[in-house]
Amino acid sequence: MSFSEYLADRWPTIAQMTAEHAQVVLIAVAIAAVLGIGLGIAVEGRPRASRLALGVTGTMLTVPSLALFGLLIPLFGLGLTPTITALVLYAVFPILRNTITGLESVPSAVEEAARGMGLGRARVMLRVRLPLAWPVVLTGVRVSTIMTVAIAAIAAAVAGPGLGELIFGGLARIGGANALNDTLAGTLGVALLALALDLLFLVLFRLTTSRGIR
Template sequence: MSFSDYLSERWPTIARLAAEHAEVVLIAVAIAAVAGIGLGIAVERRPRAKGFALGVTGTMLTVPSLALFGLLIPLFGLGLAPTIIALALYAVFPILRNTITGLEGVPGAVEEAARGMGMSAFSRMVRIRLPLAWPVVLTGVRVATIMTVAIAAIAAAVAGPGLGELIFGGLARIGGANALNDTLAGTLGVAVLALVLDLLFVVLSRLTTAKGLR
């Protein structure tokens, strides 16, 4: 069967798997964003805590994804839970790093002016520092999302949802009927999904960033 015929026949399945893939990635990144931004705000002005947080979350990126998925199986079993937890752990570092970088890049004079106006630390963070740091923070979320799109494909090894099911299924049957088509469809699907999500973040950035900060 040609690849075009394969796509025509299997399109509903591929679309379903792509939707599952996107869903698990976005859930994991949302969890990582809450953790990463919150932690970044908490440690940004505490050098030791900041170094420790960046060191621990950065170390997570050195753990092979298959090994991490395997380590989570005894605790959370197979399927959705270990997939989301592993992806969130991988996604925290770029978000945390960019949150800290963005907050550190806010001009001191701007914050001093806000303090002189009687604004509390919470008000300065919410109304001044975070909005000014937002483009850098959003870039961290964007990087984390694209990174986890690729890693999510490996979650098929622990029965995770998504396009990895096609890739692993095709590789397991290599030489069999439609094995190559399955692998190719899954691989291209991951690439296309990453591109679509990246474009969505470009739009989100334009919608949520003040014109003077673009």
């Protein structure tokens, strides 16, 4: 069967797997964004705490994904829970790093002017510093999302949903009927999904960033 015939025959299944893959990635990145941005706000301006937070979260990126998924099996079993947990652990660092960097890049004169207008610390953060740092923060979320799309494919090793099922299934049956088509469809699906989400973040950047600081 040619690849075009394969796609015509299997496209509903591939579309469903792509949707599941995107859903897992977006859930994980949303959780990581809450954790990363919240932690970044909490430790920003505290050098020791910042170094500790970045060191711990950065260490997760050095752990091979297959090993991490394997370590999570005794704790969470197979399926969705270990998949999302692992993806969150990988996605936090770029968001945390960019949050700290973005907040530190806000000129102190701007913060002093806001305080001079009677704004408290929390209001300065929410209304002044975080909006000014937002382009850098959003870049961190974007990087985490693209990275997580690729890692999510490996979640098939722990029975996670998504396009990894096609890739792993095809590789396991290499030489068999449609094995190469499965692998190629899964790989192309991951690449196209990453591109689509990247374009989505470009649109989100324009919609959520003030024209004056783009």
